[in-house]
Amino acid sequence: MAKVKSKFFCTQCGYESPKWMGRCPGCEKWNTLEEEILATKSIFKRSPTLVSSAKPQSIKSVGSGAFDRYDTQIGELNRVLGGGIVRGSLILISGEPGIGKSTLILQTASSIAKHYGTVLYVSGEESEEQIRMRAERLDAIVDNLFVVSETNIETIETFIDEMKPVLVIVDSVQTLYKEDLSAAPGSVSQVKECVNNLMRIGKLRNIPIFIVAHVTKQGELAGPRVLEHIVDTVLHFEGERTQEFRILRALKNRYGTTSEIGVFEMKQEGLVEITNPSVMFLDSLATSSEGAIVVATMEGTRPLLVEIQALVVPAVIGFPRRTAVGVELNRLNLIIAVLEKKMGLPLSSYDVYVNVVGGLKVEGTFADLGLAIAIFSSLKGVKISTKELIVIGEISLTADLRPVAHLNKMLKEAAKMGFSTCIVPEKIKLEQVNGLVIRGAGNLKTAINMIL
Numbered sequence: 419m420a421k422v423k424s425k426f427f428c429t430q431c432g433y434e435s436p437k438w439m440g441r442c443p444g445c446e447k448w449n450t451l452e453e454e455i456l457a458t459k460s461i462f463k464r465s466p467t468l469v470s471s472a473k474p475q476s477i478k479s480v481g482s483g484a485f486d487r488y489d490t491q492i493g494e495l496n497r498v499l500g501g502g503i504v505r506g507s508l509i510l511i512s513g514e515p516g517i518g519k520s521t522l523i524l525q526t527a528s529s530i531a532k533h534y535g536t537v538l539y540v541s542g543e544e545s546e547e548q549i550r551m552r553a554e555r556l557d558a559i560v561d562n563l564f565v566v567s568e569t570n571i572e573t574i575e576t577f578i579d580e581m582k583p584v585l586v587i588v589d590s591v592q593t594l595y596k597e598d599l600s601a602a603p604g605s606v607s608q609v610k611e612c613v614n615n616l617m618r619i620g621k622l623r624n625i626p627i628f629i630v631a632h633v634t635k636q637g638e639l640a641g642p643r644v645l646e647h648i649v650d651t652v653l654h655f656e657g658e659r660t661q662e663f664r665i666l667r668a669l670k671n672r673y674g675t676t677s678e679i680g681v682f683e684m685k686q687e688g689l690v691e692i693t694n695p696s697v698m699f700l701d702s703l704a705t706s707s708e709g710a711i712v713v714a715t716m717e718g719t720r721p722l723l724v725e726i727q728a729l730v731v732p733a734v735i736g737f738p739r740r741t742a743v744g745v746e747l748n749r750l751n752l753i754i755a756v757l758e759k760k761m762g763l764p765l766s767s768y769d770v771y772v773n774v775v776g777g778l779k780v781e782g783t784f785a786d787l788g789l790a791i792a793i794f795s796s797l798k799g800v801k802i803s804t805k806e807l808i809v810i811g812e813i814s815l816t817a818d819l820r821p822v823a824h825l826n827k828m829l830k831e832a833a834k835m836g837f838s839t840c841i842v843p844e845k846i847k848l849e850q851v852n853g854l855v856i857r858g859a860g861n862l863k864t865a866i867n868m869i870l
C-alpha cells in the first residue's frame with residue numbers, strides 16, 4: 419500500500435524538514451513550519467536545464483551582453499526595470515491587496531500587445547469578464563491581448579506553446595498549481611515548483627513573464643523567500659491606499675539598478691505616470707508653518723523635493739518618545755542629541771514626532787539639516803516660509819554642516835519648483851542657479867540664525 423508522504427516547509431524561507439519543529443533552523447523564526455502532502459514520486463528532482471546545448475565556451479565568444487528589451491511605453495516602469503522588459507526575464511511584482519498590481523500589468527500588457535504582438539494574460543484571480551471590465555476602464559482593449567482564467571501550470575504552458583506570445587502575465591503565483599503535487603495552491607512547494615516552471619518556460623522560449631505575488635500583513639512576500647532568488651527582478655508596488663499615489667521600486671534587478679523609483683497616480687482611467695514627483699509631494703504645502711520644511715533627496719538619478727514635518731510636545735512621563743516616519747530613527751536620535759548638546763535645546767523632556775509627507779522614505783543624510791530645523795521650529799514656535807526656503811546638508815556630531823552628493827541637481831530642482839532661497843553647507847563650489855539665492859552655512863547654529 420502506498421503511504422502518503424508529507425514534509426514540513428518553512429513558509430518564510432522554504433526550509434524543508436521531515437518532521438515538525440517549533441523553530442525553523444533556516445531562518446530562526448518560530449511557528450513557520452507547515453505540513454504539506456507530497457506526491458509519492460519525487461517532485462524535487464532537478465529542474466530541467468535551461469539551455470539545451472550546455473557546453474562550456476570562451477566568454478569572448480558568448481553573444482554580446484546588450485539585452486534585448488521591450489519598451490513598455492510607460493516611462494516610470496521602464497526606468498525601474500532598467501530600460502524596459504528584458505526578453506526571457508522573469509519579473510515578480512508584489513504589493514498589498516488592492517494597491518494596483520493588476521492595473522499596472524494590464525496597462526503594460528495592453529501597451530506591449532499594441533506595439534509588439536500577442537500578449538497572454540493569465541489570471542487565476544479574476545474571470546475574463548472582470549478583466550475585460552477593467553480593461554475598458556483603462557482603455558486597454560487591443561487586438562493582440564488575450565486573456566484566460568486558468569491556474570494549471572501545464573495548461574498555461576500549452577497555451578504559451580500554441581500562441582507564442584511576446585509577453586506572458588500571470589496573476590497571481592499563489593493561485594497556480596501543478597497537478598502532480600498534492601499540496602494546495604499557494605503552499606510553499608506549489609509556489610516554488612510553479613515559479614521554477616515559469617522560469618524554465620520563459621528562458622527556453624525567450625519570453626518575458628510577469629508574475630504577481632501577494633504580500634503578507636507584515637509586508638513580506640507570501641511564499642518562500644527563495645522566490646526572490648529564483649526570479650530576475652522583484653518589483654514592489656507601494657503607497658497609502660487612502661492616497662492616490664503609488665511608488666514602484668525594484669528590490670532586486672539583474673538587469674538594472676535598484677535605486678530608481680517609479681511614481682504613479684491611481685485614477686479612474688488607471689495608473690498615470692508622474693514624471694515630476696516633486697510637484698506631487700509638495701502639493702499640499704502651506705505658505706508658512708511651524709515645524710515643517712522642504713528638503714531635497716535623491717531617488718536614483720532623480721532629485722526629489724519632499725516636506726518634512728516635526729512635532730515637539732512636552733513628554734508626560736518617563737522616557738520621551740521619538741517617532742520617525744520616512745526617516746531613520748537612528749538619524750533622528752543623532753540630530754536630537756546634537757540639538758540638545760550643541761544648541762542647548764531641552765529635548766530630553768519633549769516627545770519628538772517626525773513625518774515625511776507623502777509616504778516617501780528619505781535615506782542617508784540628505785534630510786539632516788531639514789530635520790534639525792523642523793524640530794527647532796516646532797519647539798520654539800518659529801514660522802518657516804515653507805514655499806520659499808529649502809535646506810540641504812548633512813550634520814556632523816560636532817554640529818558642522820557637511821555637503822551631500824548631487825547638490826547641483828537638487829538646487830536646479832528647487833529653482834524649477836519655485837523656491838527662492840536655499841541654505842547649503844558653505845565652502846563648496848556650486849553652479850549659479852537662476853532665481854535661487856544660495857546661502858552657505860558652516861554649522862547648524864549659523865543655519866538656524868539664517869531662518870530666524
Ligand SMILES: Nc1ncnc2c1ncn2[C@@H]1O[C@H](COP(=O)(O)OP(=O)(O)OP(=O)(O)O)[C@@H](O)[C@H]1O
Nearest residue numbers: 513514515516517518519520521522684685686687
Ligand atoms: N473606478 C475606479 N476609479 C478609480 N480607481 C479605481 C477604480 N476601480 C478600482 N480602482 C483602484 O484600483 C485599485 C485596485 O487595483 P488592482 O485590482 O489593480 O489592485 P491589485 O493590487 O491587483 O489588487 P488585488 O490584490 O486584489 O489583486 C483599487 O484599490 C482602487 O484604488
Ligand SMILES: [Mg+2]
Nearest residue numbers: 519520543589
Ligand atoms: Mg489583482
Ligand SMILES: [Zn+2]
Nearest residue numbers: 428431442445
Ligand atoms: Zn525558515
